[in-house]
Amino acid sequence: MKAYFLPVFFSFINVICYSQTTIVMEKNGGVYWVPCKVNGIPLKFVLDTGASDVSISLTEALFMLKNGYISREDIGEEIFYSIANGDVATGTKFNIKQIEIGGLILSNIEASIVHESNAPLLLGQSLIGRLGRILLDGNRLTILPYDNEHISFRNIKAIGAAVELGPTNPKIEKLKTEVAKKPQDTDALFRLAIAYQEASNWNGAILAWHKMSGLLPDWAPAYYSQGYSYQQAGNNELAKIAYEKFISTVKPADMAANKETLSYAYFAVAYLVKDSDVTKAKTYAAKSVELNPGYQDAVNLNKSLNK
Numbered sequence: 001m002k003a004y005f006l007p008v009f010f011s012f013i014n015v016i017c018y019s020q021t022t023i024v025m026e027k028n029g030g031v032y033w034v035p036c037k038v039n040g041i042p043l044k045f046v047l048d049t050g051a052s053d054v055s056i057s058l059t060e061a062l063f064m065l066k067n068g069y070i071s072r073e074d075i076g077e078e079i080f081y082s083i084a085n086g087d088v089a090t091g092t093k094f095n096i097k098q099i100e101i102g103g104l105i106l107s108n109i110e111a112s113i114v115h116e117s118n119a120p121l122l123l124g125q126s127l128i129g130r131l132g133r134i135l136l137d138g139n140r141l142t143i144l145p146y147d148n149e150h151i152s153f154r155n156i157k158a159i160g161a162a163v164e165l166g167p168t169n170p171k172i173e174k175l176k177t178e179v180a181k182k183p184q185d186t187d188a189l190f191r192l193a194i195a196y197q198e199a200s201n202w203n204g205a206i207l208a209w210h211k212m213s214g215l216l217p218d219w220a221p222a223y224y225s226q227g228y229s230y231q232q233a234g235n236n237e238l239a240k241i242a243y244e245k246f247i248s249t250v251k252p253a254d255m256a257a258n259k260e261t262l263s264y265a266y267f268a269v270a271y272l273v274k275d276s277d278v279t280k281a282k283t284y285a286a287k288s289v290e291l292n293p294g295y296q297d298a299v300n301l302n303k304s305l306n307k
């Protein structure tokens with residue numbers, strides 16, 4: 001795998017900074033339900049930190065498809081998974097364009113349609129992992145979101161100053177001149193990002209990939225490469241955020257073509273949180289193995305987490 005498509009993830013673009021949010025959940029049937037809006041439709045979900053994805057039943061999926069809340073372009077591949085009693089069930093991957101929870105709005109969430117009409121609606125790690133830190137106290141769910149806006153301002157300023165102190169070469173200097181003359185030239189910017197990575201100027205690479213994601217916000221590899229550059233620079237927290245941004249930006253139609261890269265991203269997040277969030281690490285490690293069963297690092301991590 002080429003270095004410039006290694007794990008990277010964090011976008012400074014289109015970020016909204018939220019303060020602490022507290023949601024009062026509804027207890028029904030012995031479980032707590034969280035009110036959400038999915039593509040504008042009010043629904044109630046069970047918070048399930050052990051589930052890998054957000055999931056809905058076939059009933060909700062058919063209603064949303066029939067009424068235009070999801071399109072056929074949002075629908076992905078068929079999947080198989082184990083349920084609590086050990087049986088194997090079938091489902092279908094799909095992309096949720098937007099979920100609103102407690103006033104927080106998240107876009108492009110990986111989700112599953114369970115092929116049962118009465119399956120419970122679950123909020124899994126594909127959403128929970130992007131909320132930030134969550135605290136549970138009875139029927140109160142408190143979300144402490146990542147302060148991305150503050151992080152981005154602080155780090156862009158610091159990174160910009162550090163770029164000039166890092167390694168350079170004639171190729172980098174030539175590309176910097178090209179980009180300065182044509183800031184919207186994504187081809188030149190891409191080549192500059194690669195040149196920075198090849199020279200191990202990780203701050204330069206971070207800044208270049210950040211600019212790329214600003215010009216092409218739907219191009220997932222830019223976030224992946226940001227994550228890798230952050231990781232190489234020793235900033236694991238921002239690397240983790242960038243990898244998750246990459247995961248959430250890959251469209252359902254592109255999942256098959258990006259299986260290997262997604263596997264690396266899921267593994268990277270699992271490895272980075274294994275000491276702080278074991279549940280999430282287990283979910284992401286299992287997902288990495290599911291996407292790429294031959295990825296030995298993921299296989300080994302998955303085994304060690306489930307001893």
